[in-house]
Amino acid sequence: ILNKVSSIIILxxxxxxxxxxxxxxxx
Structure with a gap:
């Protein structure tokens, strides 16, 4: 979950x- 959120934030x-x-x- 954290990885998904952080990747979305980076995008x-x-x-x-x-x-x-x-x-x-x-x-």
Whole structure:
């Protein structure tokens, strides 16, 4: 259970980071 939760959190965090990077790049 902990592994699933942590992997989901990692996915969400990495998605947010990528989204922010794209936002910075497109400015």
């Amino acid at each position: 969400i965090v990495s998605f947010v980071i990528i989204k922010n990077i794209i936002k910075i790049l497109t400015q």
